[in-house]
Amino acid sequence: MAPKAxxxxxxxxxxxxxxxxxxxxxxxxxxxxxxxxxMDLMKRQQRDxxxxxxxxxxxxxxxxxxxxxxxxxxxxxxxxxxxxFPEGTDGHPSxxxxxxxxxxxxxxxxxxx
Numbered sequence: 654m655a656p657k658a659x660x661x662x663x664x665x666x667x668x669x670x671x672x673x674x675x676x677x678x679x680x681x682x683x684x685x686x687x688x689x690x691x692m693d694l695m696k697r698q699q700r701d702x703x704x705x706x707x708x709x710x711x712x713x714x715x716x717x718x719x720x721x722x723x724x725x726x727x728x729x730x731x732x733x734x735x736x737x738f739p740e741g742t743d744g745h746p747s748x749x750x751x752x753x754x755x756x757x758x759x760x761x762x763x764x765x766x
Contacts (some may be wrong), residue, residue: 683746691737691749694730701727734764 668746684692702725707713708720738760753760 687739688742688747691734694733694737698727698730727748731764735761 704713704723705720708715715716738749740754743751743754
């Protein structure tokens with residue numbers, strides 16, 4: 654895998670960990686405002702990563718156009734991540750871990766990478 658692709662995959666994995674991405678349907682229940690926006694963005698990135706991952710593992714036929722579109726979407730949405738984690742948005746229904754704000758420089762560097 655290309656170095657940029659590995660870096661992107663690593664970033665997304667860390668972002669999902671930091672943000673505490675929910676994998677069940679009720680994850681967005683009660684979320685509003687910026688918390689809902691970031692949950693929706695992370696869910697979108699999760700779908701994009703799943704598409705690319707299934708193609709990479711040959712579970713799905715490779716489609717260059719779909720893979721490129723998903724990769725572009727990840728790049729665009731990644732740039733929005735820091736703005737979707739303002740201080741004070743770590744309570745319920747947010748599932749973001751306190752480490753997002755405790756390790757802010759690391760978190761934003763991953764989003765940039």
